[in-house]
Amino acid sequence: MxxxxxxxxxxxxxxxxxxxxxxxxxxxxxxxxxxxxxxxxxxxxxxxxxxxxxxxxxxxxxxxxxxxxxxxxxxxxxxxxxxxxxxxxxxxxxxxxxxxxxxxxxxxxxxxxxxxxxxxxxxxxxxxxxxAVKDIRSFSPSCSRGDRTRYFLKVQDGCDYFCSYCTIPFARGRSRNGKIEDLVAQARQVVAEGGKEIVLTGVNIGDFGKSTGETFFDLVKALDEVDGMERYRISSIEPNLLTDEIIDFVSRSKRFMPHFHIPLQSGCDEVLKLMRRRYDTALFASKIHTVKKLMPDAFIGVDVIVGTRGETPEYFDRAYEFIEGLDVTQLHVFSYSERPGTQALKIDYVVSPEEKHERSQRLLALSEQKLHAFYARHIGREAEVLMEKARAGMPMHGFTRNYIRVEMEHNDALDNHLLKVRLGDFNEDGTALKGMML
The missing domain is CATH 3.40.50.280 (Cobalamin-binding domain)
Incomplete structure (x- = not known):
């Protein structure tokens, strides 16, 4: 005690x-x-x-x-x-x-x-x-919002993938998860507290079920049945684990938002092999195609790492061309960092810091173009926005179902409220659309 x-x-x-x-x-x-x-x-x-x-x-x-x-x-x-x-x-x-x-x-x-x-x-x-990492077995439940409007429900922890550049499996242990019945109970508690949106989080959430014999699709279907919950978002999910049945279910669900975050890491098959990723560019492209076919207005965020060992200029150019042709919304760009104990250190070709920076800037510029074009297509449309808390004197903001950031005049009474708005033009710094209440 x-x-x-x-x-x-x-x-x-x-x-x-x-x-x-x-x-x-x-x-x-x-x-x-x-x-x-x-x-x-x-x-x-x-x-x-x-x-x-x-x-x-x-x-x-x-x-x-x-x-x-x-x-x-x-x-x-x-x-x-x-x-x-x-x-x-x-x-x-x-x-x-x-x-x-x-x-x-x-x-x-x-x-x-x-x-x-x-x-x-x-x-x-x-x-x-x-x-010792081999003995990490416990799953500590977590469902909380801190100072945010959205709740974050931890559904899974750890990773069994051991990509060549990554230390996460050594830091968090093997893949494990909570039971669906317990996670559903946590979602119901969020409803009781007045919460309207839950983001499903984990290290490799698509691998859900390793410790309970269930599947991530089982979890998605069970959470979709929770009365009173307005919105769910799926955080980062590996492309090889984002099944067509999950995509199809989200396209028909009223609670799971048309919003995906899918790590690519490289748009070059040779680099993906060096990274020990479990898919190739053809599979990734097919997933994007399936999402957009069923949900043309879906927001798709993509993780990309630049400057990994083995990424020659030719390989990067090939990756850039592939990414440029993808119908995705935003890139989350990271520069490769040497991590002690990883298999990537055995790869001979090393990219200079200057080259990493140049490649990162090219992809960030491409990301800005894609995000701006996505936002611009929605100007003038009606949308439902969940407003979030803001500091006094600052504009309030919230997100549409497909994750467009919307700004409105500050009004504390709107916090955690779903509003019907008309999407106006870009705000002054171009990071959001202005919203007009209907």
Whole structure:
């Protein structure tokens, strides 16, 4: 039994780096600490507990994590500092050596953070508690919204794919998931709390079912039956796991939005082989074709990595040409980062930082063209927008069913409301369309 009296009237701050899954998990940690008597520190207050949930997808992410830790230690002298997340699982001793860090928790321990806090007594040297990646088995449920209107439901964790450039399987362990009945119960709780939109998150959500003998399609069908839920969005799903039956179901569903995020990583088959991806460009193109055939106005976001080892100029040009011809909406472009222990380090051809930057800029410009054209096609149309909370004095924004960002005059009463609007022209910085209430 944990003695929670030590947490009464304590204040905590939370800092999250990385993916939507990390943000969902941090929010769940905050909820657990709140139940134990800890409140979130207000702006300017000195916290008693600092929680840092880290990312390690690139060396830049590692650096940002270290900077965040140092900053929180300076801002909250004497606070009990806990670091968890992917970087903590991969480099626990390195983080424990940072001055001011008290506790480093790995992937297996993250969901039970409170039981490791003890009496919050600071020590001369940080302690690390992690589990070997092969022994990471637990699935920590998470469904939370933090400061956002949308809820993020964690349905799966870990990955069995071991792509040559990636450390995620070493940071989060093997693929595992929650039970459909439990996830449906969490969705019903969101409805009870007044939530209208849930984003399904995970590391490799299409691989759902490894630990329960179910499938991701089974989950989608079950969630679609939850009365009162207005919207679901599927976060990043591998193209080889985005089945035609899922696409067809979404096209007919009133609750699952015409919005897909599909990682491509490279538009060149030779590079995909070097990356050890489980599809080729022909399969990827066929998925895009199927989505657009059934949902012509669907928003499709695509992840692309530039400058991986082995990506010659010829291979990049081939990839660019392929991507340019895809009917997708937006590119999320990442520069390849060397990660210790990955198989990609065995590939001889290395792309210079300058070349990575040039390739990244070309793809970002292509992404802007595609997004602008997609938005422009919808000017003058009617749409349903779920409005989100905004800072005082700032325009409110929300998203249509197919993820077009819409801005309107600030009105707190509109937060978390579905509005019928007419889509106007672009806003001043070209990042959204103006909405006029019908």
């Amino acid at each position: 944990i003695d929670t009296t030590v947490f009464q009237d304590k204040k905590a701050v939370y800092y999250t780096l990385g993916c939507k899954l990390n943000f969902a998990e941090t929010s769940s940690i905050g909820k657990i600490l709140k139940e134990a008597g800890v409140r979130t520190a207000r702006r300017g207050e000195r916290a008693d507990i600092c929680i840092v949930n880290t990312c390690s997808v690139t060396d830049v992410a590692d650096k940002k994590c270290r900077q965040a830790i140092h900053k929180l230690v300076r801002q909250h002298p004497g606070a009990f500092v806990v670091v968890t997340g992917c970087y903590a699982q991969l480099k626990p001793e390195q983080i424990a050596d940072i001055e001011g860090v008290d506790l480093v928790l790995g992937a297996e321990q993250k969901g039970d953070l409170v039981s490791y806090l003890g009496n919050l007594e600071k020590k001369a040297h940080g302690e690390s508690v992690t589990t």
